Amino acid sequence: MGQILCGNKKPKSYTINNIVYKREKLIGEGAYSYVYMVKKNGKNYALKLIPLISPETEKIAKTEVYISKTIQHDSVCYLLDHEMIPQSNGLSTALLLFGYCNGPNLANFSGKLDEELLYDYFFQMLQAVQVLHCKYEVAFLHNDIKESNFMLTSDDGGRTYRVVLIDLGSCKATPIYINSRLEALRYEEIFQMECTSLYRAPELFQVPNPGVLGLGSDIWSLGCTLYSLAYGYAPFEGTALSAISANIKFPIDHSHHYRPIVQQLIRAMCNSERSKRPTIKSLIEQYPSS
Structure with missing residues (x-):
């Protein structure tokens, strides 16, 4: 998936734990991640993709999963679901699903x-x-x-x-x-x-x-x-x-x-x-x- 993200072809949907979310648009991009607005049953979510290309990015993904699961509060964007997806290149991509914030930063x-x-x-x-x-x-x-x-x-x-x-x-x-x-x-x-x-x-x-x-x-x-x-x-x-x-x-x-x-x-x-x-x-x- 890391290769797909960097190329012109992007998947039309993402699957997390057998649940399919339709990709709508890219809404954010960081040093190690991409964030997409995705949709299921008419409801919007934020999906963060972290290509695990190094021990550092793997640690960042695991940290965010752990703390986002620990923190359950309306003032903090907490985790709804996640999955680590193996890729054909031998690496993996972390998919982290969050609630969608409908305003700007x-x-x-x-x-x-x-x-x-x-x-x-x-x-x-x-x-x-x-x-x-x-x-x-x-x-x-x-x-x-x-x-x-x-x-x-x-x-x-x-x-x-x-x-x-x-x-x-x-x-x-x-x-x-x-x-x-x-x-x-x-x-x-x-x-x-x-x-x-x-x-x-x-x-x-x-x-x-x-x-x-x-x-x-x-x-x-x-x-x-x-x-x-x-x-x-x-x-x-x-x-x-x-x-x-x-x-x-x-x-x-x-x-x-x-x-x-x-x-x-x-x-x-x-x-x-x-x-x-x-x-x-x-x-x-x-x-x-x-």
Whole structure:
């Protein structure tokens, strides 16, 4: 199937555990996957295809299956079904079936939201991340928080939209203990592959040795995401130096005027000292009313 995906011929349907879904259209494409809208009995679904071309992609697929089955919450896009399909080339393709989000992702609104919607959507984003951080025995780090990994979906024909967190393939159970320089370098390579550089926390560029990694890097990424949603571009350059310096500059033009609390939240979340960043729980408890 990996060969089919890269060529001109694409199957008209996909079968998961003997259930056939009709392919409608490509709706997303990542570094390691393709996402199609598929349909069965008039209902739309999102089907994620991950060609298992390396140990890394196999691990990503297995991680997403495990965590997406574990997390059952309306704020997170959870797994409905999955199957690993062997291909004629000796490799396999992972097919992961999710509920379909009928709205766009939040990257479409960067720099375009009024204050009320910015507050509303970001609060829902915090609630979605809280599901990973706090709702289960294991605290999960999402590890690739950015606006394009939050979808909008409507349950009332488009009158209102709610936010759904997607793409759990990079998730990590925390805490992560680093006991050697070799381990630190290995994790730096992992984070380079899995966590988008513009939203990557300083401790993921330079993993401490010895050290412990927790949930704080998601908080940093949320701060970067709020900045991007508010102003239309990321606050840092995607380099270790820019992240470590944590020198945030805010635009001064009047087209991006929000209450001071927006900049205060961003500064708090994008603190280069991990211990001084707020937790997801404290952010929600202290979140300003719109």
